[in-house]
Amino acid sequence: MNPNERDALVDQVVTEIYDAYPWLWAEFGQHGRERTKEDNYHHIDHLYTAYEMKSADFFLDYTLWLQNVEEKEKLEEAIEQNNRLSAPFIELTKDTALVPLFGDLTSDKMQAVEDYLLKASQKRGDRPIVI
Known part of the structure; x- marks a missing residue:
């Protein structure tokens, strides 16, 4: 995959994400869109590497790692919210x-x-x- 194809694919995916979830722009703005773009470059790179290696396991390991990161972030957010709620003003x-x-x-x-x-x-x- 050449850099132009990669850029076009990431732009398309990010546009589709923001079209499907318009509240993302309101909540995260341009910074969030740029982070989504960065994340999708990583996803594409791992997917392409798995393709070149002919190894589905490589990409599956990456997706499992992502799941763990997301679950950890959600748990940390829930703990922080719980801490805030435990001290009402x-x-x-x-x-x-x-x-x-x-x-x-x-x-x-x-x-x-x-x-x-x-x-x-x-x-x-x-x-x-x-x-």
Whole structure:
């Protein structure tokens, strides 16, 4: 496969992905499209290498590895979301909020909570934060 064919194939695949899932553009913008393009170059390269090697196992191993990466990312995202949800920002008055912490206090949870609290408090304006 020459570079022009490769580029055309990746462009076609990325266009089809963004046509099929228009919300991707709204959520990830041009940066997301570029990352999708990068990912698809990797996919095409592995598929072509498997073709040249006449080895379906090579590509299957790659797809299994991708699945593991995606599952790990989803799990990490779920843990981070759980950490954020375990510390709800409850506004009591215009100057006071309550943040009860649920579950074990780990450094990951505290980091997620800290980021979440800073964003929540910034939405309320320039008020002091006492932790």
